Amino acid sequence: MTATANDTYKAPDTAPPILEAVGLTRHIPMHGRRHGQVVRAVDGVDLALRRGQILALVGQSGSGKSTLARLLALGDRPTSGEIRFDGRPVNAERRRDRRRHYGHVQMIMQDPFASLNRLHRLRYILSRPLRNFGTPGAAELEARIIELLERVNLTPGREFIDKYPHELSGGQRQRAAVARALAADPSVLLGDEPVSMLDVSIRLDILNLLTELRDRDGLSMLYITHDIASARHVADEVVVMFSGHLVEGGPAEAVTQNAKHPYTQLLLAASPDPDRLLSGEAGTGTAAASLAAAAGGPDADDDPDSAAGSATGADGGTEAGCPFRARCPHAQAICAERMPEAADAGSGHWVRCWLHT
Amino acid sequence: MTRRHHVRFRVPANRKVRVGLAVFLLLVLVAAFGQLFVGHVLGQSANRLHAGGNLESPSGRHWLGTTSFGQDVFAQLVAGTRTSLLVGLIGGAIATALAVLLGVLSGYTTGRSGAALTAFVNIFLVIPGLPLLILVASYTRGRGGWLTVAVIIGLTSWAGGARAKRAQTLSLRNRDFVEAANYSGESRTRILLLEVIPHLAPVIASTFLFSVVGSIAAEAGLDFIGAGHASTVSWGTMLYWVQSQGALQSGAWWWFLPPGLCIALVGTAAGLINFGVDELADPRLRTRKPGSAAGRSRRSGGVTPEGAR
Ligand SMILES: Nc1ncnc2c1ncn2[C@@H]1O[C@H](COP(=O)(O)OP(=O)(O)OP(=O)(O)O)[C@@H](O)[C@H]1O
Numbered sequence A: 001m002t003a004t005a006n007d008t009y010k011a012p013d014t015a016p017p018i019l020e021a022v023g024l025t026r027h028i029p030m031h032g033r034r035h036g037q038v039v040r041a042v043d044g045v046d047l048a049l050r051r052g053q054i055l056a057l058v059g060q061s062g063s064g065k066s067t068l069a070r071l072l073a074l075g076d077r078p079t080s081g082e083i084r085f086d087g088r089p090v091n092a093e094r095r096r097d098r099r100r101h102y103g104h105v106q107m108i109m110q111d112p113f114a115s116l117n118r119l120h121r122l123r124y125i126l127s128r129p130l131r132n133f134g135t136p137g138a139a140e141l142e143a144r145i146i147e148l149l150e151r152v153n154l155t156p157g158r159e160f161i162d163k164y165p166h167e168l169s170g171g172q173r174q175r176a177a178v179a180r181a182l183a184a185d186p187s188v189l190l191g192d193e194p195v196s197m198l199d200v201s202i203r204l205d206i207l208n209l210l211t212e213l214r215d216r217d218g219l220s221m222l223y224i225t226h227d228i229a230s231a232r233h234v235a236d237e238v239v240v241m242f243s244g245h246l247v248e249g250g251p252a253e254a255v256t257q258n259a260k261h262p263y264t265q266l267l268l269a270a271s272p273d274p275d276r277l278l279s280g281e282a283g284t285g286t287a288a289a290s291l292a293a294a295a296g297g298p299d300a301d302d303d304p305d306s307a308a309g310s311a312t313g314a315d316g317g318t319e320a321g322c323p324f325r326a327r328c329p330h331a332q333a334i335c336a337e338r339m340p341e342a343a344d345a346g347s348g349h350w351v352r353c354w355l356h357t
Numbered sequence B: 001m002t003r004r005h006h007v008r009f010r011v012p013a014n015r016k017v018r019v020g021l022a023v024f025l026l027l028v029l030v031a032a033f034g035q036l037f038v039g040h041v042l043g044q045s046a047n048r049l050h051a052g053g054n055l056e057s058p059s060g061r062h063w064l065g066t067t068s069f070g071q072d073v074f075a076q077l078v079a080g081t082r083t084s085l086l087v088g089l090i091g092g093a094i095a096t097a098l099a100v101l102l103g104v105l106s107g108y109t110t111g112r113s114g115a116a117l118t119a120f121v122n123i124f125l126v127i128p129g130l131p132l133l134i135l136v137a138s139y140t141r142g143r144g145g146w147l148t149v150a151v152i153i154g155l156t157s158w159a160g161g162a163r164a165k166r167a168q169t170l171s172l173r174n175r176d177f178v179e180a181a182n183y184s185g186e187s188r189t190r191i192l193l194l195e196v197i198p199h200l201a202p203v204i205a206s207t208f209l210f211s212v213v214g215s216i217a218a219e220a221g222l223d224f225i226g227a228g229h230a231s232t233v234s235w236g237t238m239l240y241w242v243q244s245q246g247a248l249q250s251g252a253w254w255w256f257l258p259p260g261l262c263i264a265l266v267g268t269a270a271g272l273i274n275f276g277v278d279e280l281a282d283p284r285l286r287t288r289k290p291g292s293a294a295g296r297s298r299r300s301g302g303v304t305p306e307g308a309r
């Protein structure tokens, strides 16, 4: 496997936060039969993304990762809580302020087949953020687009500039999506499972591109993934999300090598062997089976909230207790009462579990 | 400035579409220049009574014979083509424009104004079109001629198309590329005009084709039941006289067949052209670059990514 710059470079843990979430909450109202109830997609999340670092956000399907990313990108409005960029609260009321935020924080979506409009050529797709967030003249525009294409290794840029998305492979499309995000000249990228739709053989290429952007250009990145093993591979820090809550976080090595929370331990046990990292094979044996059980079991589909791994409840009410308690092998009486505050496990590693308080 | 896409006219690969377009083009040519030909070359006119004997069968002088008033049927058919096509195109254009405007806006606008627009569309949807048309037409009868009829048809027949566009817009609104365009700093108007609406091109084209046919049929229907403008010559008024003069009973096929066939012909042409509308929103089906061979060879491949999913 190619060694990434992760091994050679590390921004100090003391690097100042650039993008922060404070008590960020998003309750999505439900419709139909369950009208009046809400999905607690994101529930009181505190998160700090540091300058020049990659922060991996790990959790199973439905834990609220995409919702959190969309909140951070201002693609969705929080129910409560605050987002800070560079220490200042982000105001999302006015379109002008939102646009300024888009210039700082850009999103790379999961599916490059859906995120690029198939009716436009790359020239048009990339020219829009360039024009909206800068004002290059007509002559300069083409040069800038080619430069962007080559920055994401779509070389020679001149050959790609007039292509339609359908003329590109999946990996090339995702590179184009990265180029579009870079066109706004952001300091933060939010990658929502940016490689999960791609063939295993090109995942590593895209991940290397992302780490390269961090190392060369000092970009900060939120890297969302299901796969805790790949998180360890690219990220400086890892946070683990379950049912709208962050349950554990800290330096990537500490969280993956010395997991404290039972849910993190379950994720690690079910993840593929590190030597087969990114090979896309599912975990084997009992760990995978128990994760499936934790996710709600094989019949999870008919119950939306267990399938999603997210909590639902009456509007306005607060969910008491740890969301993982029903599936936790170490559940105690207190787990049903409330969730503990984050406990320090040394050198920036923290966990929210009654076993470690 | 970003370079414009090369949208150049290209003969469609699909034979059905070619036949449909050819038929339509022929009708347009007849509508535009037919009367000159009839007047100067054949020396006939649609309204002249007793141009020949009553109910003469086709001859070199009267290509499609004469009516029971001795009018030249061919001259009437040519004049009727002009009226009917104009009514169809104008009525169809009005109906399509309203359908796109109200459908797309009601699908794209959220909140109270979106709900109000949707309610407006739904109200028009449940008002039965034909009775409304007859009602309005019988008020304006005689005034404004065929143009009034075309406008009334357009104003009363957009609701179905608007609903289809609303449904499509609703599904497009939540697509990833729309969200991505928002992150790219695009304004809502620009997203609507350049990201969403181009995807509706096939639906818009279909709506237009069938609104044209619908308007022609509606106008013919109005004339036929006598709610139209009796002194204009159209396919509909021709059928009205056919019926009131008992041409069917007297076996004057040269009088009653041509207008009916023309209406059927327009419908068929629209149906054939409709086979090609999907090309409008699929860059794979368009020629890629000027002189590129790849565009042609790819055109045969059918399934779009959306279709496949
Ligand atoms: N528009 C919505 N309406 C109702 N519920 C929603 C909506 N969007 C998300 N949810 C719910 O919020 C929860 C979190 O969804 P989210 O998409 O953030 O999960 P995720 O962690 O990104 O999952 P995945 O890994 O599958 O992408 C889920 O239970 C989902 O069902």
Ligand SMILES: [Mg+2]
Pocket (backbone or CB within 6 Å): A065, A066, A067, A192
């Ligand atoms: Mg997601």
